[in-house]
Amino acid sequence: MTASSVFSVCGMCTVRCPIQVAVENGRVSFIKGNPHIPAMKGAVCPRGAAGKALVNDDERPQYPMIRAGNRGEGKWRKVSWDEAFDYVAGGLSRISEEYGARAIAFSDRGGPFRDFHRAFLRGIGTPNYVNHDSSCARNVQHAALSLTGMGRKSVSYDFKNARHVVLQFRNIFEAVNVQEVNNLTDAMEKGCKLTVIDIRANISASKATQWMMIRPGADYAFNLAVIRELLVKRLYNEHVASTYMTGVAELEDFVRPYTLDWAQQETGIQADEIRHFVRELAAAAPAVIWHPGWMAARYTDSFYVCRTIYIINALLGAYGAKGGLPFVNTPKDVGAKGLNSFMDLYPKPAEKRADGVGWKYPQFEEGPGLAHLLYQAMDTQSPYPVKAYIAYRHDPLMGYPEPDRMKAIWEKLNLLVSVTFSWSDTAWHSDVVLPLSPYLERESIIATQNGLAPRFFVRQRAVEPRYDTKADWEIISGLARRMGLNALAFDRVEDLWKFQLEGTGVSAADFNATGVVPLSDKAIYRDIGEIRFKTDTGRMDIITKKLEGNGLMSLKPYVSPKTPPEGRFRLTFGRCALHTQGHTVNNPLLFEQMPENVLWINQKAAAKLGIANNDRVEVIQNGYSETIAAYVTDMIHPEAVFVVHGFGHRLPVESRAFFKGLADNKFMKGGLDIWDQAGGAIAYQEHFVTVKKLSGS
Secondary structure (H helix, E strand, C coil): CCEEEEEEECCCCCCCCEEEEEEECCEEEEEEECCCCHHHCCCCCHHHHCHHHHHHCCCCCCCCEEECCCCCCCCEEECCHHHHHHHHHHHHHHHHHHHCHHHEEEEECCCCCCHHHHHHHHHHCCCCEEEHHHHCCHHHHHHHHHHHCCCHHHECCCHHHCCEEEECCCCCCCCCCHHHHHHHHHHHHCCCEEEEEECECCHHHHCCCEEEECCCCCHHHHHHHHHHHHHHCCCCCHHHHHHHEECHHHHHHHHCCCCHHHHHHHHCCCHHHHHHHHHHHHHHCCCEEEECCCCCCCCCCHHHHHHHHHHHHHHCCCECCCCCECECECCHHHCCCCCCCHHHHCCCCCCCCCCCECCCECCCCCCCCCHHHHHHHHHHCCCCCCCEEEEECCCHHHHCCCHHHHHHHHCCCCEEEEEECCCCHHHHCCCEEEEECCHHHCCCCCEEECECCCEEECCCCCCCCCCCCECHHHHHHHHHHHCCCHHHCCCCHHHHHHHHHCCCCCCHHHHCCCCEEECCCCCCCCCHHHCCCCCCCCCEECCCHHHHCCCCCCCCCCCCCCCCCCCEEEEEEECCCCCCCCCCCCCHHHHHHCCCCCEEEEHHHHHHCCCCCCCEEEEEECCEEEEEEEEEECCECCCEEEEECCCCCCCCCCCCCCCCCCCHHHHCCCHHHCECCCCCCECCCCCEEEEEECCCC
């Protein structure tokens, strides 16, 4: 028996935890957290442990395929990689010749390994790169930029040293980042308080010092009242406010009407409870983390929820503080040279983006753009036709509202390509499927993790592919070679790594011992006084010209959320520790533990409808309906129902997930057009459904 061990990076979700993979006789035998990363404690989450099942799963794309019937019909022709590359490159070239390179669009799920394929897009000349972030954290990013001129990843979360952590748009114990979970757990054992503000008692709430059940859509009201209490009672850090912030006086005038008694009426949370909470925050400051959120694509004012969170952190002195939001360090900050970028090989395309970001919507960061506006542009063919679309490890038919409308829009495309390691609704509806090797069967480009102690890291291939699949760099190289982009046409990953590391003083062999190359031997905290914020004033600007100059308010008056009529509920969704969106529901190990989702419904609301726990119920919106089992509990707000996202698959190639559970995005009529105008993200939780007990249940 031959045995070996490989350091790699998990690919079961977007956290990408560092892992160590044990291999016996060419097969994965065990996966654990990289032991050289102390915060991992050798652990992985349930999804990380199920990576082995992903490799062994026979129900995934096993070879390149070209559609042989109508889109979505499920008729495929098996082809070689050469034929697949020729087909895709030929289609892209023809579309570029007829409509211009701007007619080509590309989406992915973001993350640290994008540089190579984004260089490919630059090489062919299209500006139309988007990622999934308008369905996730775009409001958070734009909120951070609006206050500091720096993105959300310019600060880290020093959970291990925190004294009070607040989770509002973040469910840390289910949307799992193993290092953050371990650090927060350590802090709580030392006395750190955890407050959860949510419409339901999620797992994070079950571990919290206090959970406040908030009325759906009233988060902004809660935050405004907190700010008022901090300012009026002088519980904030006056030195930070006067030295590093502008617009504090205007903020104090703005929040004056938003009293705790008013907030009680809006949120359902007692005024005394909020008052006590604010005093606890002030006592713990500056070692406070009010997390600005992960999935903040919820309401039409979620940008302002995230923005007020950042303002509260600033008022408490958390920016730059140990146990708060310390500033991350880049390689340059610690005297090291960063990786060479493939994107620098080609100029940024001068053409304006189809989604309007940067010109029609100058308040938004161009970067990953806004995918839902790209889909609208595909539909209207304005400002120009978009005729080719590559969905790269991305399933917008599961991740965005109105999948049937999206399919109709895509009928206007000449070429739809899916690069994927698992079947998805988008892959099933594509013209070409390019099968990506699962993460244990592929290498990736070297990436940088900025932080208190920045480092380089790399994903190594643990085992050879079981099927005729390829790594991401191999797929991009194959397409690049056929489109004349020879600088991106690599035959060996070692040559790709060599390009990235040139001049850094680091070699690929340096990763063998631990899987990472630290660029600093200790955590470096930079005081707020060392930072010049990237704003007009160089300070944190509460009133920002970028918003005001584009017809948006820096401080938006609160508008009370809609109250659903009797028998109707606001549809909400979220995560669990066992599944990653819709990508893992057919995974054999994870399916066995959670085969379908259930509908959380408040006990009193259910009683009025004659619904008991485990009854089958019908969920209805605009004539469309699905059935699901009810989970009756008093741990959810009576105005809302809740499901774990990612279920309701209807693909015959997924025998386990087939017709299991409810697909929430099919109950969002008009949802592509309902989005946060200030933050850019979709407003997923502005939809209402009717719930009825299923006859005979």
